Amino acid sequence: MKIVVCIKQVPDTKGGVKFNPDGTLDRGAMLAIMNPDDKAGLEAALRLKDQYGAEVTVLTMGLPKATDVLREAIAMGADKGVLVTDRVLGGADTWATSTTIAGALRNLDYDLIITGRQAIDGDTAQVGPQIAEHLGIPVISYAQDIKVEGDKVIVQRQYDDRYHVVEAKMPALVTALSELNDPRYMTPGGIFDACKAEITTWGRADLKDVEDGNLGLMGSPTKIAKASDKVRKGAGEKVTPDSPDEAVAYIVGKLKEKHVI
Amino acid sequence: MKMSPEVIAQYKGVFVFAQQVDNEISGIAFELLGKAKELASSLETKEVTAVLIGSDVKGLVDQLAEYGADRVIVVDDPELKDYRTEPYAHALASVINEYKPEIVLVGATAIGRDLGPTVSARVQTGLTADCTVLEIGDFPLVAIPGKEAEQKHNQLLMTRPAFGGNTIATIACPDNRPQMATVRPGVMQKIEPVAGAKAEVVEYNPGFTPNNKYVTIKEVVKAVSDTVDIMAAKILVSGGRGVGSAENFKLLDDLADAIGGTVSCSRAVVDSGWKPKDLQVGQTGKTVRPNVYFAIGISGAIQHVAGMEESDIIIAINKDEDAPIFDVADYGVVGDLNKIVPQLTEEIKKALAEK
Numbered sequence: 176m177k178i179v180v181c182i183k184q185v186p187d188t189k190g191g192v193k194f195n196p197d198g199t200l201d202r203g204a205m206l207a208i209m210n211p212d213d214k215a216g217l218e219a220a221l222r223l224k225d226q227y228g229a230e231v232t233v234l235t236m237g238l239p240k241a242t243d244v245l246r247e248a249i250a251m252g253a254d255k256g257v258l259v260t261d262r263v264l265g266g267a268d269t270w271a272t273s274t275t276i277a278g279a280l281r282n283l284d285y286d287l288i289i290t291g292r293q294a295i296d297g298d299t300a301q302v303g304p305q306i307a308e309h310l311g312i313p314v315i316s317y318a319q320d321i322k323v324e325g326d327k328v329i330v331q332r333q334y335d336d337r338y339h340v341v342e343a344k345m346p347a348l349v350t351a352l353s354e355l356n357d358p359r360y361m362t363p364g365g366i367f368d369a370c371k372a373e374i375t376t377w378g379r380a381d382l383k384d385v386e387d388g389n390l391g392l393m394g395s396p397t398k399i400a401k402a403s404d405k406v407r408k409g410a411g412e413k414v415t416p417d418s419p420d421e422a423v424a425y426i427v428g429k430l431k432e433k434h435v436i
Numbered sequence: 437m438k439m440s441p442e443v444i445a446q447y448k449g450v451f452v453f454a455q456q457v458d459n460e461i462s463g464i465a466f467e468l469l470g471k472a473k474e475l476a477s478s479l480e481t482k483e484v485t486a487v488l489i490g491s492d493v494k495g496l497v498d499q500l501a502e503y504g505a506d507r508v509i510v511v512d513d514p515e516l517k518d519y520r521t522e523p524y525a526h527a528l529a530s531v532i533n534e535y536k537p538e539i540v541l542v543g544a545t546a547i548g549r550d551l552g553p554t555v556s557a558r559v560q561t562g563l564t565a566d567c568t569v570l571e572i573g574d575f576p577l578v579a580i581p582g583k584e585a586e587q588k589h590n591q592l593l594m595t596r597p598a599f600g601g602n603t604i605a606t607i608a609c610p611d612n613r614p615q616m617a618t619v620r621p622g623v624m625q626k627i628e629p630v631a632g633a634k635a636e637v638v639e640y641n642p643g644f645t646p647n648n649k650y651v652t653i654k655e656v657v658k659a660v661s662d663t664v665d666i667m668a669a670k671i672l673v674s675g676g677r678g679v680g681s682a683e684n685f686k687l688l689d690d691l692a693d694a695i696g697g698t699v700s701c702s703r704a705v706v707d708s709g710w711k712p713k714d715l716q717v718g719q720t721g722k723t724v725r726p727n728v729y730f731a732i733g734i735s736g737a738i739q740h741v742a743g744m745e746e747s748d749i750i751i752a753i754n755k756d757e758d759a760p761i762f763d764v765a766d767y768g769v770v771g772d773l774n775k776i777v778p779q780l781t782e783e784i785k786k787a788l789a790e791k
Contacts, residue, residue, distance in 0.1 A: 396562030
């Protein structure tokens, strides 16, 4: 079985957020980690590998420094890494990103593609389903459990008030929730392998069956009109009462004033 | 992939995906209709169309009319009984290709966040996720000097938080149609339903032939839950890690009972297993806008605030005077919740009894 896991290097939002003058994210200026949902997807792939034997390839699109998450994935147990990077791919929205990744995936053999449900920077959850659409394969989003039986993948698909046990014939794409599992740590042997591992790097010319007009900032149908730090409503009153009595009197007073009670 | 202005001009009207589950329309569908009506009022074509997809769902049409749909396109087929990506995407994409709407709104639910991206890729247009504000306006917002003629008017401007609520972006889709957005549940306002309202009903079936993309649902496992809908509550008594234990939520239950409210919680509480996930407020939980929101023992991480800051009155009780929750609270009280909350419950009971 061949599994490709799509992972993304994302800025750790705890480190603060910085923008380029054109409103796009200045990813170079922020701390970078492997996106949590993607890491759970990778762990799910590695468990399938442990159980049935599989070749696991990790693929990412990003700046050259995104190689770091590929090496981390190899240190966890992935077999191969592919970096898709090219200046013309920058500023892509989810349409252009999914077009790019689909173009790269067409070069690879796969039975199963796993992506994270969503990345913590964009929070869109769009790229996984859009890749599947471009490739013409079934998608099962929001996976909380992934099993393989023969040529079928069987997934617990989470909804708000239920889950469905869904079966798809492979090749198929599954998007993983971070609740799926607790990802393993890198092993010393894995780290050694990761340092030696050769990362395949692809640029625009290596993408299969994609048109220039669908790539990068120019190929993105959505355009940013404005981006900014969130302006929050100002703080109201804050009191530090000397006793619980005083605190309660203050709250009850406000509730009466606002006709809540 | 840009469309020509001539092609763009063919796309008219605001469409809403009227999500239903088990033949019951989801609240988000009514919220979207309310917003669609408002958007349509500033556009040339004022008609609002609901797209109702399912099996045996024709009986739901009048409800959509009462909440603002002028027209309902019904795609009814046995293949559409439970949600599956492919037949639903085929249904909605076929409706879009046939009826050419200017705007398509989909709820940012576990269904819509799968359907929306699949359909937008299929009809080759942009999609903006998890929007919290939708307006009609110009793109660019301000015309570039010397290029005033290139500024496009009557565009859908879609505003959304990103980075877990740290940033906010306004996005347009100027060169493709339809302009598509998924919209966060609980943010847009429904209209007061108009009893007896009727909509034009159009039945449309593009044909459903199973292919490799059709998946099989082996089992439907519904969560056994007797919890209430926190998005509908007028008063929420919300607890965080500071409450200390599942048992200690009794203090909040009592307060909620006294004031006629509902208990909700922060992510930390769900992660600790004290409360179920459907009571969680925040970026990865639900967005709420009650009249009164009590934040008790909640520090106020940005992801939590993103889900409750639109509440009318926010009252925070926290022993840490530097807790960020005080930055959004209308009334902040620094103190020990274990002492304040039980006493507050008693005082509220007294005040209500006196009335």
